[in-house]
Amino acid sequence: MTAGFPLPTVRDWVFSLKAFSASMLALYIALAAGLERPYWAMAAVYVVANPLAGATTSKALYRALGTFIGTSGSILLLPIFAPAPELFIIVVGLWTGVFLFVSLLDRTPRSYVFMLAGYTLPLIALPTVSAPETIFDVAVSRAEEITLGIVCAAVVSSLFFPTRIGPVLGQQIKRWLRDAGAWASTVLTDGAGNGATPERQRLAADIRAMDMLISQLSYDTANQATVRIARELRGRMALLLPLLSSLEDRLAALREAGGEIAGIDALRMRLLDWMRSGEGNERGEADQLLADIAALEPKTDLESAEEAQWPALVLSSTLERMKELVDLWEDCRQLQRQIELGDRISRWRPTFRMRRTVGKVSHYDYALLTFQAGSVVLATILSGLMWIWTGWSEGSGCVIMTAIGCSFFAAIDNPVSQIRSFTVWTAVSVGLSAVYLFALLPLAHDYVGLVVMFAVPFILVGTLVSRPQFNMIAMLLSVNTASFVGLQANYSAEFAAFMNSSVASILGGAFALVWTLATRPFGAAMVARRLVRAGWADIAATSRGGRNAHAEAFAGRVFDRLGQLVPRLAQGVSEDVAAADLLVELRVGINVLDLQRLRGKLSSAQRRRLQQVLDAIARFYAERAATGRAVDPPASLLGIIDETLSEFTQGVEPSLRRNAVQALVGLRRALFPASPAPVNLAAPAAMPFLPKLELAS
Template identity: 25%
Template sequence: MNARASLTAKLMSASTWRDALLDWSRTDGLTWIYILKAAGAALLSLGIAMKLELPQPRTAMMTVFLVMQPQSGIVLAKSFYRIAGTLVGSLVTIVLIALFAQEPTLFLLSVSVWVGICTFGAARNRNFRSYGFVLAGYTAALVGIPAAQHPDGAFIAAVTRVTEVTLGIVCAGTVSALVFPQYTGDTLRTVVRARYARFAKFVADTLAGRADRAGAEQTHTHFVADVVGLEALRSFAVFEDPRTRMRSGRLSRLNTEFMNASTRFHSLHQLMNRIRANGQHEVIDAIAPYLREVSPLLLKKNGEPVRNAADAEHAAAQLQAFKESLPRRIGETRTALESHTRVALLDFDTAAEMLYRFVADMHTYALTYASLSADLHERERTEARYVPRTNTTAAGVAGLRATLVMLALAAFWISTAWTSGGTAVLNAAPTCALVASMPQPAKTASQMAGGTVFAAVAGFIAMFFVYPRIDGYVMLCAALVPFLLVGMLIATRPGWAGYGIGYCLFFSFLAGPDNFIHYDPSSFINDAIALIVSMLVTAVACAVLLPPASPWQRNRLLRSLLRQVAAACTERLGRARRSLESGTRDLMHQANALTTDRPDVQAQMLGWMFTVLEVGHAAIDLRTELANLPDNACYAPSAAWRREIQRMLEALAALFGTPTRERLVASREATSTSIDAALQMLDAAATPREDRHQLQRTLSYLHFIRTALLDPRSPLNISMPGMPASHPKGANTAA
């Protein structure tokens, strides 16, 4: 027994160790693989640059740290835009030197303006296109400022700069793709599966009453991040994976359809809550059986979650069958309710329409998900695409800030003739551009300055105490590895990325060895001080000159968010819905990033997002129904009831353009009046059955807008305390 117990204990111990090792390999093990790959790629680029006798091998080494990422698709995407930016920056450098080489003041002014323009582009594009703008500005400063003192060598300097950058990119991409590769496409497929499963569970929990308000808000916040994250992964994966390239259009379409389905479900849920709060229990009892049938439709036939595209095909078939049977069944249920009040009928019609629209959007989403199992599919052809764009004003402020920082440092350089003043000026370019797209640029720039202080100390030790005592490339690699591993380890720690970036980049800048090393302590110290000063000046500028997290910037985001409804009421229908979803969720993502330490502000912005999406979608649906009405005089835009609806849309656009108490009252009155006018038209006109259904759908959207305007939990009413829950005018149609 003792021997058997001992053997069992050993087996359990071995199993525990194996499980722990597997867990480590999936977490910290992957981090260490990435760290070692980055260090190896940096040393490889350094060795090749030295062998080719390039002027500054350290540039290739720095490039590796700039583009290296854990997944190969991200490295390739980042590299592509970095090369493009470097080529553009080199071209601009040659032009500026040709124009202003003999006028240092004008040259520095033009470079500062160019860097400001590139920083605007880097802040505006919150994806790896921003790196193209970063490099376009940085290259102009890095190549132009030294070359301006020797204009005849500007072209050679630009060519060698491009060569060094390209070498670093090739080394990073090769190592990332060949050594324990991690593919972005695999992550993308995992995210697509997980999001569908999470949304299906959220729908089931919400309809069953298992999701509380706080949990639902948190889930919707995750969905916003999912939309942004999936589009980023798609844009990376197309660089590495031909299968993803063939499905790129469908993945973009899938993102848009998910946004539509999640918004429609939230609108349905909110409407049911409003109906319940108004005591319309007969409407709840009538629609509840249909809601209970929805959740099983999103699963496999045996009730298990959908795990891949093939499973989604079955879910799409179930949704299709349910959608086709729903109008007839809803019609039968409505017949039983015709003896109730008109308010109850409007509530039921609106709830039924929201349910049908949700099922239709979910069916479309499942069809696109199922189409991913095929390499080629007709759903690949789509114009729907989520494009992240930072608020134009915020990006403009970042560009202006970069220009002012460059000009201030340039003025200091000219007035003091500081030997390392040029280093301070050229380093301000990438620092301003790198932090421009970050939610806390002042904090990131400060962290980079702290990392540079550490890099200066480590670089001084390497330069003046290690290098003189070694000989040969192998010994050089052995000496550099500890320094590089420390920096990469810091860069991978949560909350310490700024320190790690500053250390890795500027250790390479200060102590990256050249073919002929110049041991000049005073120049080393001056350059280190210049780097730190440029980052501290950038941090101060970001903290003082309209910082992103300031109330001013939050208010700008909120105004941009509300204007999405105004655009939904007036913009061309062909792109209105896509613009609404993409723009609203992108603005919400920016707001979340800027208010990580303010959960109260995040909750407020989330409430506004829901209101904007609900009202915006209803306005677009309303306009779509009106646009599809038959060519008949009673449906013409000049008809009285159509004019009332148009006035309502104008009042709605004015309300969300600048919310005030008076405009909210006017919007409520206009909505009530338009509902009354549409009801009179429906009662008076002898119209075909299909036309009546279309008019009833129009009434449903009008009624939904009015319930949203009356909702006491809406930010519109919360931000204007004292507003009554209803208004006497049009009370007969109040919900």
């Protein structure tokens, strides 16, 4: 390994050789078939190439669909608007922006379809705007050559030394479970984790990464049982976050409430040792752990002392969370083994019966997404009008590169550095293309000579594609060099035309950079602040009983916001954003939903009392959302919760009391973790002290 730059691995060399072979195969077929622009087929291979076979197949399919939509749009729109170039530029800008907006809504690999459809239209239509009668032939040629390239890439990737997503997913799962185990170690060792451990943050962010891998898994050779198992595991990995957060809180509450129960410390250490182990008769060990947890459950004869009620409630909740952690962790282990089995997956039965799951519901900041897409629309239109008004014959390249550059990085909070790199490496690829076009290609007299000339630089650059930090550079060098060379059946090179089109492309990147500097000065801090405020508004709406009526959807939005927020925390955020804890807010929201479901089963007086709690929570989170500040909950809210808790421990039907009391206890611990135990709890009559936990409330 050289200083600061790891040498390519064997896997990197194999991938690069496969990509180069596929590109040369596509070029050979295109030349043999007499296609008009064979270099498009060569470039298309590097656009879709990916070290994972399933990712290559999916991206190939998505590129084919995006190209078809873009070419169809160019065939439909150019003949209509060609007589009015200014109007056509506006149509092109709107087309690009609308499809970009749709792609921003779909945060899966499928979003590539819509982004590609957006900038394919200007890529095909603008160079032919002066000859609209040729658009059909150009569009068909583009579709043929792109399809040829992506088919070659997919076939070579699948047939020769394919790298499957399944094993990669298995390794990723091991890392996620290791992070979860490290967080569990912090929680179980002293029960006082700081609530923001790196392991917890990585787990939150990796939920979204797991969704990405699972979406590509269906294009791999893995069978559908593997996909189903992976989705089951994804749901349980998501549940580990609120469960560990709740257990961390309950252990701290038990200690504060004076709940020093004999055997609890030994039980915590045994649970931790079991989670760390990966061998042995784990189901038998898990059953023994569950039996030992049940032995510590508080009895139902606690009516003798009012002050004993709070410690008993906390202990009961703590033990229930330990039980669910045992079942959930055992399921994660079993599912991990199932994925490692691959085609030999056996029948699996869950231990942890999820009454609720974390729904795959996304949070969208529609105002911000509209601004991002609208910025691309205006940049495309403005650069297009400048091209028309200057009468620059090759200026369409400037508009195309503006649309592509702005679209590629629209989802990034502050894309200035990425667009700057995009422009710089576009210029580098222009220089490399000039060397090929005017110095090397005249020396090649047959196809074998072409392969030899392209081999060394393209294979070297290909080894960088699989590395995230170099992926964009490698893509730009390979794709742009192939495109700028413009290789055809008969050698033809005119220096003035080459420089004219190349300068237009570089200026397009430069215009995108200047436009971004002028229109998008904000960064991650603003986006993070909007995410946190959206979470507060969501809880306020949930407490009022508005649109957020389902726990699965609410939990899904919280996890999605958490996944978006975690990467931005390291980039510098305000004190109010740093103080926000979305897992605490998840617990608040789930408990609120539990209380809302009980309202229809209570008496009118009990409903009014419960509504006071919900209204107070709604006012508190509405104030946070309106001010953007993480203000502390008011003491009056604590008083309302304690009064309601006291009433519900004695005046509610036993079948409803369990859920109502546990939801109120959960709210109190989430909102007022540092407050002393309530002193006015009435002695319950045959209080069932082991309620069923619902999503770590």
